Amino acid sequence: MTQKGKSDSGSAGSAVLLAVLLVTLVAATVYVFAARLYPAPPPITSTAVLIDRQYDLTLYVAGVVFVLAQLGLAFAVFRFRDRGQPARFTRGNVAAEIIWTSLTFLAFLGLAIAGRNAWAEVRYASPAPDAIQVEVTTTQFVYTFRYPGADGKFGRLDPSLINAPAGNPLGLDPNDRAGNDDIVVPDLTVPVNRPIELLLRSQDVVHNFFVRELRLQQDSVPGMMIPVNFTSNRTGRFEIVCTQLCGLGHSKMHSFLDVVSESEYEAFLKQQAAGQ
């Protein structure tokens, strides 16, 4: 066995460099989030406010864990650096493994329980009795919105009748009288402060309905009718985008959500009914 000389100080240089690099990365990451460099647009529903709170809570919990874990790593890299000493084998520490696995489990469980209301309000709560139903159909690469019209009933759809160039993108069956007053439009118009129930469906592949101000992102899936609820408390024009890579035209797939006053909404329905 060869004895190493006193002058052999191991690899202190690279250990220090790596530790400093880790601390710098942690500081830069904390700055990006703490300075709110990329703020989300203001929320327009009470559920969106809940989602923001849940996002902040998750960010704080994950942020504290991130900072502690990375600083711990930087400390370990420096403290247990190569000083020229012989390497020592360790089998780990079962008690420590159990403790941090349990803590991680409890943190995720706690966050899931805290966030369940914001999640369920949009997806599982039964819609208010006065909710306005609008059907949302996604197709490569457009959105089509359908209102049931004066009778409150959606007409029958027949996939074999789908013919967008002829003005029937949804395949409305002309023999079903319930469909005669259906309003089919490329943008979504809803009145402010009224519960809206969207019924999401897709004609071809998986698309998505995402409005940042609603904090609402939901896939539309062929063969499924997926309901989502929201009530906007502010008027304005907000962009609807598809967040699923749905084909070559994906980046151009978008539409608009217009939240308008009750009277403007009535005028919109009348104008559309006259034009259909």
Ligand SMILES: [Cu+2]
């Ligand atoms: Cu799409």
